[in-house]
Amino acid sequence: MTTTALLAASDQLALMPDFLDPMTLLGYFGAWALVGLLLVIFVESGVLFPVLPGDSLLFVAGMLAAGTAALAAEGGQTINFQLWQLLVFIPIAAILGGQAGYWIGRNIGTAMFKPDARFLKQRYLDEAHEFFVQRGPFAIVIARFVPIVRTLAPLTAGAARMSYPVFALYNIVGAVVWGVGLTLLGYWLGQFEFIQNLLEPIVIAIVVVSVMPMLLEWLKRRRATKRAGGSAQPATEQPS
Template structure:
């Protein structure tokens, strides 16, 4: 099966197109994207769907060609070893960026590193504990900002490192194996774009659930609920 560009997605969010751009360096490009999205200040990347597609490519149930027409292939063992490593390292770098630069990066009017993210991170970690680092892996944007806010909030490094490793392994291996396994069904191959959209919706659902909880709490307290701002 040869998979083409997904029309409803911009190129940098389309995992097929993105891997095609990387060509013979597809594995390196994949790992760089995972590393960057795991904590290095660029949160808008297709991490979840990219892992799913990588698993399908390893299973041989999807095909992506580079600009020269050569088919890109992955070995499953490479993905299961190197993806978690790239995710762990990205999180570690994000933590130390936040730790060393502290709150100076967070501004009230910043595009991504808003002061409110830091304030909410304190509450997020207090209410959910360090396991929040694992949960954040499965939420776009949040998985990039979580290590930064954890570092800026001075979370204990050994605790962060433990949960960062756990989250990276569960996320990286889990979604890759999901693509590897489900990609063998023909119906999955035919419905790739709706599946990618479903993955995105499922990933951002926790943000809307959290907003709904805060809105209900605000109504009970008799105050206006804060507006949702997933960006």
């Protein structure tokens, strides 16, 4: 995606729900911005509310810690973060959210997944279990970088009865790599003041890159379904 396209796409941020715009979301928390940030990270890490701006939120928090991006919250106070606070507390919030999601899935997960459910379908649980079998527990780390999947992964791991010590280890690794990595990326890029002028396009780029694996998987499934339908059709035809 070119810079021109990203700049054009940035106009669409105004159409996004406020809770998906990291700057607006942090502004709502005001003086409690750090607490609000950690709460969002905790919830998105496994507590049944997958549509939150986790990746872009970490990036923006890092930029605010760098001091080049300024955010005025409601009431007029300026929000900025201390880098050490982000690097310590974000991984902790992400780890705790993943642990909570695991135990939610372990205790009531199988009851939440139903064949005819709109979101938590039984096949998601079955496919998640197969995903873990094929890729091993490192799938928990990979899931951290995919929106929605990072919320559902601990739930499905718990419901599929993944070994808790194994899950806990990879949950910690994923939380640290994700939380520290994206925050430091925002902090490093935040050293360059011209980056602030490209903040909205960068946020959009992060969202696009984050959802790309989901889009590719959806396209793969759609092609597989079409192929299966096409191969089954001739077999049902009766000779004249």
